[in-house]
Amino acid sequence: GNSVTQMEGPVTLSEEAFLTINCTYTATGYPSLFWYVQYPGEGLQLLLKATKADDKGSNKGFEATYRKETTSFHLEKGSVQVSDSAVYFCALSDGDDKIIFGKGTRLHILP
Amino acid sequence: GAVVSQHPSRVICKSGTSVKIECRSLDFQATTMFWYRQFPKQSLMLMATSNEGSKATYEQGVEKDKFLINHASLTLSTLTVTSAHPEDSSFYICSAKKGDQPQHFGDGTRLSIL
Numbered sequence: 001g002n003s004v005t006q007m008e009g010p011v012t013l014s015e016e017a018f019l020t021i022n023c024t025y026t027a028t029g030y031p032s033l034f035w036y037v038q039y040p041g042e043g044l045q046l047l048l049k050a051t052k053a054d055d056k057g058s059n060k061g062f063e064a065t066y067r068k069e070t071t072s073f074h075l076e077k078g079s080v081q082v083s084d085s086a087v088y089f090c091a092l093s094d095g096d097d098k099i100i101f102g103k104g105t106r107l108h109i110l111p
Numbered sequence: 112g113a114v115v116s117q118h119p120s121r122v123i124c125k126s127g128t129s130v131k132i133e134c135r136s137l138d139f140q141a142t143t144m145f146w147y148r149q150f151p152k153q154s155l156m157l158m159a160t161s162n163e164g165s166k167a168t169y170e171q172g173v174e175k176d177k178f179l180i181n182h183a184s185l186t187l188s189t190l191t192v193t194s195a196h197p198e199d200s201s202f203y204i205c206s207a208k209k210g211d212q213p214q215h216f217g218d219g220t221r222l223s224i225l
Contacts, residue, residue: 036216043117043204043216044155089154097143099214101154 002027006090006102013080014110021075021105023064023090031092033057033066033073034099038087047075047088082109114138115207117217125225126197132190132220134205140185141207145214146178149202161188195224 006023013019025033032051036044048057053068062077073090090102114137122130134144143162147155161167161182169175177199179191188207192199200223206214 041120041218043115043218044206045216046213049213097145097160097208097214098157103154104152106152 002031002092002094002100004090004092004100004102006088006105008103009087009106010108011105012108012110015082016079017109019075019077019080019084019107021088021090021107023073023075023102025071025073025090025092027071027092027094029094031094033064034091034093035062035064035073035075036089036091036101038089038104040086044089080107080109082111085109115141115205115215115217117205117220119220120218121221121223123223123225124195127194130192130195130222132192132203132205132222134188134190134207134217136186136207136209136215139207139209141188141209142185143208144182144188145206145208146180146188146190147204147206149204149219155204158190192222195222197224200224 003026034049035047037047038044048059050057050066056065064073064075087104087106089104091099093099116135118133146158149155158173159167159169161180163182163185167180182188202219202221204219206216208214
């Protein structure tokens, strides 16, 4: 079945550091891929998405490229801020309404 | 942007009581609403999918009689946890979508059963 695996946290970085959160997926078809962010005490917000191979999703300085050959969708940001502290979920949707989430990666950014 | 409101944000109640959680789409008519459950440090697990005016479709392993879902209108879905017990304590999140648009998530409800 379809699944998403992402690196376990927590990830702790200093402000302005480079961020990578790894995500790989398993899917039978050609899924759409997503990154969601969950700030403390809040629901999920869509951060970015990509719907086909080699697409790059980007938003708020975050980027992720849909790599079919490595079945990956790693999240990157060149210079993180304290306000980026949150839990990040990689997810996929394979043609129906269902979204399958990874376990989430908690990110702490130190000032 | 689209907003989904969930109420209450937090509820604490005694074992054996029933708890109702509301999910409203505030600025769009949601053809489909979803209910998720999130355990501490775990991912969101889809519990059920509901379409307005029809019965909810439950995921495998989710008790229909335990988690009652009512999607009464295009802007409101409710989840009732019946005869709640401590193992039902969790973070419940709803989402809503219109047509093939992305799902928009509520802020979640933290349920604590004593």
